[in-house]
Amino acid sequence: MFALVDVNSFYASCEIVFRPDLQGRPVAVLSNNDGCVIACSAETKKLGIRTGAPYFKYRDLFLRHNVVCFSSNYELYADMSDRVMTTLEEMVPRLEIYSIDEAFCDLTGIRNCRVLEDFGREIKEAVYRNTHLRVGVGIAQTKTLAKLANHAAKKWTKTGGVVDLSNIERQRKLMSLFPVDEVWGVGRRISKKLDAMGIKTVLDLADTHISVIRKHFNVVLERTVRELRGEPCLELEEFAPVKQEIVCSRSFGERITEYEQMRQAICAYAARGAEKLRGEHQYCRFISTFVKTSPFALNEPYYGNSVGVRLLTPTQDSRDIINAAIRCLDVIWRDGHRYQKAGIMLGDFFSQGIAQLNLFDDNAPRAGCEKLMEVLDRLNAKDGRGTLYFAGQGIQQQWQMKREMLSPRYTTRYSDLLVVR
DNA sequence: TCTGGGGTCCTAGGACCC
DNA sequence: TCTGGGGTCCTAGGACCC
Numbered sequence: 001m002f003a004l005v006d007v008n009s010f011y012a013s014c015e016i017v018f019r020p021d022l023q024g025r026p027v028a029v030l031s032n033n034d035g036c037v038i039a040c041s042a043e044t045k046k047l048g049i050r051t052g053a054p055y056f057k058y059r060d061l062f063l064r065h066n067v068v069c070f071s072s073n074y075e076l077y078a079d080m081s082d083r084v085m086t087t088l089e090e091m092v093p094r095l096e097i098y099s100i101d102e103a104f105c106d107l108t109g110i111r112n113c114r115v116l117e118d119f120g121r122e123i124k125e126a127v128y129r130n131t132h133l134r135v136g137v138g139i140a141q142t143k144t145l146a147k148l149a150n151h152a153a154k155k156w157t158k159t160g161g162v163v164d165l166s167n168i169e170r171q172r173k174l175m176s177l178f179p180v181d182e183v184w185g186v187g188r189r190i191s192k193k194l195d196a197m198g199i200k201t202v203l204d205l206a207d208t209h210i211s212v213i214r215k216h217f218n219v220v221l222e223r224t225v226r227e228l229r230g231e232p233c234l235e236l237e238e239f240a241p242v243k244q245e246i247v248c249s250r251s252f253g254e255r256i257t258e259y260e261q262m263r264q265a266i267c268a269y270a271a272r273g274a275e276k277l278r279g280e281h282q283y284c285r286f287i288s289t290f291v292k293t294s295p296f297a298l299n300e301p302y303y304g305n306s307v308g309v310r311l312l313t314p315t316q317d318s319r320d321i322i323n324a325a326i327r328c329l330d331v332i333w334r335d336g337h338r339y340q341k342a343g344i345m346l347g348d349f350f351s352q353g354i355a356q357l358n359l360f361d362d363n364a365p366r367a368g369c370e371k372l373m374e375v376l377d378r379l380n381a382k383d384g385r386g387t388l389y390f391a392g393q394g395i396q397q398q399w400q401m402k403r404e405m406l407s408p409r410y411t412t413r414y415s416d417l418l419v420v421r
Numbered sequence: 422t423c424t425g426g427g428g429t430c431c432t433a434g435g436a437c438c439c
Numbered sequence: 440t441c442t443g444g445g446g447t448c449c450t451a452g453g454a455c456c457c
Contacts, residue, residue, distance in 0.1 A: 031425035038425070038457095054424035072425085099457045187455050218431065220455080247427055296424055343426090401425095 001107040001116070001166065002236070004138045004146040005088060005123060008154065008161075010101035011039035014080045015070050017132045018410045018418055026067040030055050033251045033401045034071055071403035079411040080131060087130045091123060096236045104143060106236050120162035140165040143234045144227035147184040148174065148202065168230070175203035175228065185224040190217065202228065242349070243280055248273040249290070249343020253402040256339040262291065263326060264394035269344045270325035271390055274318040277346055278377060283314035286348035287321055289328035294340040305332040314350040317369045318376065321346070322392060 007013060011029040016022045026043035030036065037058060040049050044067055049058060055069075062069060081100045089095050094106035110119055120137035127135050138150025139162075149165035152174055165171050181191035183202055193216070199205050206228040213222050223233040248269040256262050266289055277284055288308025295302060307328045315321065325344045379387045408416035 033423090033425070035424050052425090056423040059423090102457075185455065189454065218454095220431065241429095243428085245428075249426065251425065294424080341425090 001111050001139065001141060002143050002146040003092075003105040003107050003116075003120060003123070004098075004102065004143070004150045005105060005127075005135050006102035006150060007084060007127075008134045008136060009039055009041050009045075010081075010133070011070075011072065011077055012041040012044070013133050014077050015073070015407055016041065017080070018076075018407070022068055026065055027070070028058075028062065028067050029070045029072060030405070032072055032403070033253060034069075034404060035251060038072070069405050071406040073407050073409065075409045075412050076407065080133065083131045084127055084133060084135070087127050088123065091126060094236055094238050096238055097240075104146065104236055107139065116166065117162055117164040120164065121160065124161055134161065137162045138165065139163065140171070141230045142227040142232045143236075144184050144224055145171065145230065148178065148182070148228075151178070151182055171230070172203060172206075175206055176201050178202045180205050183224060183228070185220065190221065193217075242351075243282070244347065244349065246273050246276050246280070246284075246346040247343060248276070248345075249341060250401055251341045252339065252399040254398065255294075256342075256399050257337070259333055259335070261394075261399050262333065262339060262342060263329065264392065264397065265342055265399045266325050266329045266344060267322050267390060267392035267394075268397070269342070270322040271318050271393060273325075273344050273346050274316065274321040274373075275377060275380070277321075277349075278316050278373060280349075282349040282351060283316045284321070284346040284349050285311050285314045286346065287311070287324040287328065288345045288347075289325045289332065289342070290345070291329070291332055291339050291342040293337050297338070297340075300338060303334060303337045305334075307331045308345070308347075310348065314348075317373060318390065319369075322390060326392075 012027045015029065016027060022041075024043065025041070026047065027041040028037050028044050028049065029039040031038045034055055036054055037049055037051055040051060047061065047065055047067070049061075058067075061067075077100060084101070085095070085097055085103060088103055088105060092105040092107070093109060096104040098104055105123075107116060107119070110116070116139050120139055123137055124135055127133060136150050136153040138146045138148065138153050140146040140149050145165055149163040152165070153159050153161050153163040165174060178201060179191075180186055180194050180199055180202055181188070183205065186194070186205075194200075194205065197216070199208055205225060208225060210222055210225065213225055226233050250265070250269070252265070256265065270287075286308055288306055290304070290306030292304035293300065293302055295304075309324050309328060311320070311324065321344075376388055380389075408418075410416055410418050
């Protein structure tokens, strides 16, 4: 038995917690670079805003309705997320943190001694007490059904934000009310194809023969269908599996046209990627760089390219990773384009112990590099990032992303603490 | 003018082996 | 003229998630 707990309009709600004057008012949070609308308070949703749509298309509408906009403040959201997850961890035996604002809880044992819906309300109240954030709780036999139950809890306010869907009749009734694209794992492409096959509601999908699903789709959708029928195919993953790749990429605040600017950006992303890699206690052997112009610009030719290198020995040294990333950049860089975005990717990971030296490798790992990297990370962890950085990252960083409506980092910086007068 | 960032899994097809 | 069968590994691309 699973419960899916997720925070209502998470990013927007975090902003409102520290700005009580905004309660009941339309609030929106924008993606990096203030590019897209990625979260809306309930009042903003009522205006018919589609999350994921570009901000500039809504600018007039927002102005007319006095929508308060914020740039993404991930430092704040990550810290608020920790507080929510800690609360949940104290209440359930096993927890899977699925994303920054969602977690699956294992309710298997709890079912024996508690009415699940009551327990769901208790979770809600505890999270509100500790964080002033409101959550929805969906309960069912499988993760996919719990997701659906959570959907229902959000959609119908009379549920009080908690839906226990373990009853089969209730499941079927609810499934008949939802269109198929609301199912976890059914995106735009698949729902379109299903629609063409006459499979419109979630119940239609649940009642479709497995053989039909396998013929037209794949095992992923098969699992989804089985889960909708109450047959668990996905387990609770309490411990995050080891990462298989690390990506660091950003859109630029202003288009890049100069090689030197791009080199700085790639150097900065590579340094950040290396830091993440060490945070995972991994070594990587594959490093790649990509650059691209805007796919939306109609009056300039699109250029996007990527190239990667495989090192002889795995590394976690920022200097090796920066070096490799810049070498890749030099292969794909073309003058004359207005670059909109670039990034680096690390892959082919090895864990500390098993980094094999190549028999014919003549650049053996640098001595003492682990100590050096440790010092680097420790210094940078102390007060945010950027105490110590590589010269190649540049000092001016004209390419930095735009965040013109950033809120204070209320919970993670002394300088940004909320002042009550 | 202005369109995020970071992941996972699966599949098909090519290269290569005996 | 005629060109097998079975397997592995890797990669690129598609689809999805938040």
